[in-house]
Amino acid sequence: MSRPYAVYALQRVAQAVVVVLLAYVFTFLVISVLPGDPVSSTLRDPQNNFTEAEVDRIIAYYGLDQPVWVQLWESLSRFLTGDLGVSLRSNLPVTRLVGDVLGSTLLLAASALVVALVLAFAIAYGTRNLPAPAARVLRAFPSLFLSVPNFVIGLLLINIFAFQLGVLQVTDSEGLAGTFFAAVALGIPVSAQVAEVLIANLDHEARQEYATFATSRGLRRSQLFWRHLLKPSSLPVVTVIALTVGELLGGALITETIFGRTGIGSLVQRSVTTQDLPVLQAVVALSAVTFVVVNLVVDLVYPLLDPRVDLRGATRRLRPVAEEVTA
Amino acid sequence: MKTFRAASRALRSRQLRTVTAAAAVLALAAGCAASGNGSEQGDGTKKAGGDVTFLIDSLGDSWIPNNSAISSFQGHIWGHVTDKLVYVDEEGEVSPWVAETWEQNDDATEFTLHLKGGVTFSDGSPVDAEAVVANLEIWADGRPDDGINPIGLFPTTYDSSQAVDASTVKVSFTAPTLGFIPTLGYHGSILISPKTLELPAEKQADLGNDIGSGPFTVASWKEGDSVVLEKRDDYDWGPEALDHEGPATLDSVTYKLVAEPSVRTAAVQSGQADVAYNPSPQELDPFKKQGFTVAAPRYLGFVNGYALNTQVAPFDDVAVRQAVQHGIDREEILSTVYTDDWLPAESFIQSNVPGATDHSDEFAFDVEEAKRLLDEAGWKAGGDGIRAKDGKKLALTLYPNPYLATSQAVDELVAQQLGDLGFDIEIQAYDVVTYGERVAVGSDAVPAYEVTRSFIDAGTVGGVLVGSGEDWFNLGDSDAELSDLAGQVAGAVDVDARNTVLDTLQSHVLEQAYFVPLTQIVQRLYLQSPKLKGVSYNGVAYANFFTAYLEG
Numbered sequence: 001m002s003r004p005y006a007v008y009a010l011q012r013v014a015q016a017v018v019v020v021l022l023a024y025v026f027t028f029l030v031i032s033v034l035p036g037d038p039v040s041s042t043l044r045d046p047q048n049n050f051t052e053a054e055v056d057r058i059i060a061y062y063g064l065d066q067p068v069w070v071q072l073w074e075s076l077s078r079f080l081t082g083d084l085g086v087s088l089r090s091n092l093p094v095t096r097l098v099g100d101v102l103g104s105t106l107l108l109a110a111s112a113l114v115v116a117l118v119l120a121f122a123i124a125y126g127t128r129n130l131p132a133p134a135a136r137v138l139r140a141f142p143s144l145f146l147s148v149p150n151f152v153i154g155l156l157l158i159n160i161f162a163f164q165l166g167v168l169q170v171t172d173s174e175g176l177a178g179t180f181f182a183a184v185a186l187g188i189p190v191s192a193q194v195a196e197v198l199i200a201n202l203d204h205e206a207r208q209e210y211a212t213f214a215t216s217r218g219l220r221r222s223q224l225f226w227r228h229l230l231k232p233s234s235l236p237v238v239t240v241i242a243l244t245v246g247e248l249l250g251g252a253l254i255t256e257t258i259f260g261r262t263g264i265g266s267l268v269q270r271s272v273t274t275q276d277l278p279v280l281q282a283v284v285a286l287s288a289v290t291f292v293v294v295n296l297v298v299d300l301v302y303p304l305l306d307p308r309v310d311l312r313g314a315t316r317r318l319r320p321v322a323e324e325v326t327a
Numbered sequence: 328m329k330t331f332r333a334a335s336r337a338l339r340s341r342q343l344r345t346v347t348a349a350a351a352v353l354a355l356a357a358g359c360a361a362s363g364n365g366s367e368q369g370d371g372t373k374k375a376g377g378d379v380t381f382l383i384d385s386l387g388d389s390w391i392p393n394n395s396a397i398s399s400f401q402g403h404i405w406g407h408v409t410d411k412l413v414y415v416d417e418e419g420e421v422s423p424w425v426a427e428t429w430e431q432n433d434d435a436t437e438f439t440l441h442l443k444g445g446v447t448f449s450d451g452s453p454v455d456a457e458a459v460v461a462n463l464e465i466w467a468d469g470r471p472d473d474g475i476n477p478i479g480l481f482p483t484t485y486d487s488s489q490a491v492d493a494s495t496v497k498v499s500f501t502a503p504t505l506g507f508i509p510t511l512g513y514h515g516s517i518l519i520s521p522k523t524l525e526l527p528a529e530k531q532a533d534l535g536n537d538i539g540s541g542p543f544t545v546a547s548w549k550e551g552d553s554v555v556l557e558k559r560d561d562y563d564w565g566p567e568a569l570d571h572e573g574p575a576t577l578d579s580v581t582y583k584l585v586a587e588p589s590v591r592t593a594a595v596q597s598g599q600a601d602v603a604y605n606p607s608p609q610e611l612d613p614f615k616k617q618g619f620t621v622a623a624p625r626y627l628g629f630v631n632g633y634a635l636n637t638q639v640a641p642f643d644d645v646a647v648r649q650a651v652q653h654g655i656d657r658e659e660i661l662s663t664v665y666t667d668d669w670l671p672a673e674s675f676i677q678s679n680v681p682g683a684t685d686h687s688d689e690f691a692f693d694v695e696e697a698k699r700l701l702d703e704a705g706w707k708a709g710g711d712g713i714r715a716k717d718g719k720k721l722a723l724t725l726y727p728n729p730y731l732a733t734s735q736a737v738d739e740l741v742a743q744q745l746g747d748l749g750f751d752i753e754i755q756a757y758d759v760v761t762y763g764e765r766v767a768v769g770s771d772a773v774p775a776y777e778v779t780r781s782f783i784d785a786g787t788v789g790g791v792l793v794g795s796g797e798d799w800f801n802l803g804d805s806d807a808e809l810s811d812l813a814g815q816v817a818g819a820v821d822v823d824a825r826n827t828v829l830d831t832l833q834s835h836v837l838e839q840a841y842f843v844p845l846t847q848i849v850q851r852l853y854l855q856s857p858k859l860k861g862v863s864y865n866g867v868a869y870a871n872f873f874t875a876y877l878e879g
Contacts, residue, residue: 042388061472091394171380171583
């Protein structure tokens, strides 16, 4: 590997570590300034007639009587040694809580990404290879997908496939059918973004001289698509996929809620409503790591895929062409 | 005017609220599309075994038995996995369970419990006097240094307990505690294996480690997703009152978390599940017409209503407090927000509580009387219809109880009704954590504190009302008569004598209009498949599937 690439890669990794640590500290501070904590709000619930002495001893057990910076220091040093602490809400170790739901979210996100890519590719292929009226209709699909909220799609799918057709058991949310329909609900909005970029880039490439030349040589539309347009148009899609990680994680909450799945989304929701700081810390750190790793991989892989990328402008990335994006 | 200040809850965004609205619309569509589902009706024969699926909106927070809050979702699981010393039914009647008999001394400070023989925890250890003492100790004291709470509402007068022999326990109190025996039927007082009690908090938080002696055991569970309960075949010590011998009929009960209410009800409607917990009351009528069972058991406790802060304007004036009492049309609340399953309040405690008496005349709906009271108190209507006195408007802020889904709808209706009288009402809705932080009994900002709470024995009533207790009305000791009555209720040594005092206490509180009762509370609502029969509901309204069976 070349020297500039090694320097570039090191720089990117160092940046990534700093981003994760900052995200961790920032979450801690934001949640610490909010009023209340789950332990004292449960204990001081008027339904429980605990004495202040009992409440104080339990608060002390959780270390919540310490100044914020002491709590932050302890939390951060534990985090750096891989110990994520104990959930204030459930008393279970955070590693167990996150571990229990991580697989389900990863499966959902990965399936949704596959659904999104297949859909996006099908739409993009159609816009270049179908007769004009049909292609025009297809071009409207991404905007449509983006404008229909995720939860409406989810509820429609449940209504039709679970309650009308009976192919989906709502009590078996982690099963094959449950995962498939949840992935469709989550994948549809994501497919819109990918499809838009892909279509715009196909259009862009199709106007290039080499494409005009190839067409004039008598190449059919599908041959032109496969042999010449697809590869250069797909490269910016890699960037867009990295950006959809946020969409996949963010959309997962609503999808999980509607489909009754466990996952990072539902864990975050419960932890936010109860201000379960250790769990939120872990999830924020995990999300930051995911974002950073995905972007890092893209940044590290891109120069290898496309030699035109200038490594000295380390953060510069080949941007997708967006001139014909309508929505 | 409404103000929502839940900015800190980023995820409780408008989007989630929209989800609920859209879901309701879709559910309605589903309801119209699906025909009356004939296959759901059983043929009347009792099936052996069977599996029940229960869709629930949350599984609560901690599985540490002591730390799971009172009135929590975990009560459903604990009710099946564990036994209690006594059984308390819907009418507050106490009957034997693991304790076969008991006696108390004359001043109700010492109780002796005689335990049933042959009762075992599912880890094989006996439910004997030693085990009961271990449980009593941890209910009363917890282990705060290890992060384990005492249980809420356990009598604070508890002194000590000792095992006299293998099947006899003697419990002592520092003051008369007539409520002790009924409290043993409360859902916090569950008998857990001493081996579990010895575990550190982190281990007790794993439901799989929590061993009881109940008719079901935990077969598997997944945090935030589901709990599967399996019948215990050697179970033979159910409460006599349930009239069911031997093990449960059902093989298993699965609790599955489905957060979206319309999905829960639609799943029961389409036969994918047997019970939907906490459906919206407004959704229920079409289901009833299709033959589905709606169970709306009341629990023992306070009714839903407002505890008024007597130290804050405008409620420092008894006439204004009485005007609010008479200005609320409870029938309209019942017919608008609820269904026939809800009852109007007759006092500030639920009418099924032993000792509760009907005082509905004392706060009956009477617009003219309410107006007269406000006029007399000097609150005159201005040009905008809002009353004012000495340049100050008759303003009131209501804080809907976030634990009760229907609370905001009720408050909106109340705002309308009191608005017609000349009140200027604002509603501020908070989520649970913010509510707990901002809305407190006796706070100057909270003139009307919305209360509903379960208790199992009226002996606890007196304590919460007065200055030395929770001081619901912010009276301190200023009302000597109330303090005296409350003291007599708390310190009573005889139930009949206590009931007489309790009647006077109810009259006094309602005459002084310290409390504005709204409706009797149904906090646990069940929509069930018509095939599911024999479900019982105890004094705190948890569904018990020990006696339940499915029809073929």
